[in-house]
Amino acid sequence: DETLEEIARLPKVELHLHLEGAAPPAFVRGLAAEKRVDLGRIFRADGGYAFEGFGPFLSVYEAATSVIDGPEDYARLVRAVLETAAAADVVYCETFVSPDFCGGGDVAAWREHVAAMREAADAAERDLGVTMRGVVTCVRHFGPDRARRAARCAAETAGDWITGFGMGGDEAAGEQKDFAWAFDCAREAGLGLTTHAGEWRGPDEVRAALDHLRVSRIGHGVRAAEDPALLERLAEDGVVLEVCPGSNVALGVAPRLDAHPIATLRDAGVKVTVSTDDPPFFHTDMRAEYIGLARAFGWDAGDFDALARTALDAAFCDADTRARVA
Ligand code: ADE
Ligand code: ZN
Secondary structure (H helix, E strand, O other): OOHHHHHHHOOEEEEEEEEEHOOHHHHHHHHHHHHOOOOHHOOOOOEOOOOOOOHHHHHHHHHHHHOOOOHHHHHHHHHHHHHHHHHHHHHEEEEEEOOOOOOOHHHHHHHHHHHHHHHHHHHHHHHHEEEEEEEEEHHHHHHHHHHHHHHHHHHEEEEOOEEEEEEEEOOOOOOOOHHHHHHHHHHOOOOOOEEOOOOOOOOOOOOOHHHHHHOOEEEEHEEEEHHHHHHHHHHHHOOEEEEEEHHHHHHHHOOOHHHHHHHHHHHHOOEEEEEEEEEOOOOOOHHHHHHHHHHHHHOHHHHHHHHHHHHHOOOOOOOHHHHHHH
């Protein structure tokens, strides 16, 4: 279908992409073989990642990440991820990068990882025409102490490549307010802020993110659709949701794409954007997300252009970068 083909090829802006979660299974398998680590249990017979549900997803994610080790591996990963992104016509993406996985929270080690990732991203920008920026992320189920270390790393590298700070991981672990110190530290360093909320827990978790962490963006946030008063607040305050429809369907947050709350959120005037989260885990990419949404909700090229504009406006990069990408 010609219209779908046109939509698939639109330039795209992606705000919510976990770097390790974007590692192709073949890439991880290759590293495991090089390092003689047996990771057989995390792969299916067809080569994909093997998991069922969110808990097992996080375990497989962390097992895969365990063989991605050192600045050189991370530089290769950035290259592989940007090749995939460019093939889906992504022109700008922000990726979650984690000091916990890159040097264990040590600032000097973290600096080396950032330098390597940045160099790979700059090369990919020249070769492939896709711009990447890093959003340092802490991991909720690793707890507030490790989040503080991640935030210090973020503050030490804040600048034109590291543009933001966020939190992912198990939303059932602890409370948003336990991480206020880390987010304050990142805010003082001038970083943009986002946290996963309202993917698994309900509307009150989204409120807690806004009240205690004072973020301008929310990772997922889709369960806000259950609460009209919260929708009004999100719309009024211009809070941007990083919605990942394919991820939500794959993990069972939404039963089917055509029953996904993204249309409700958008109709309520909330700023929604579209991302892939962890594309090879969920068998998706940005083209597939666009085609799925066009089919499920009848969105046209103009709707997707508006979505990409919202995403670029909400990007944590500086104005020069935004102008160059647009
Ligand atoms: N880390 C990677 N993907 C995630 C998700 N969907 N939710 C929370 N943490 C994550
Ligand atoms: Zn995520």
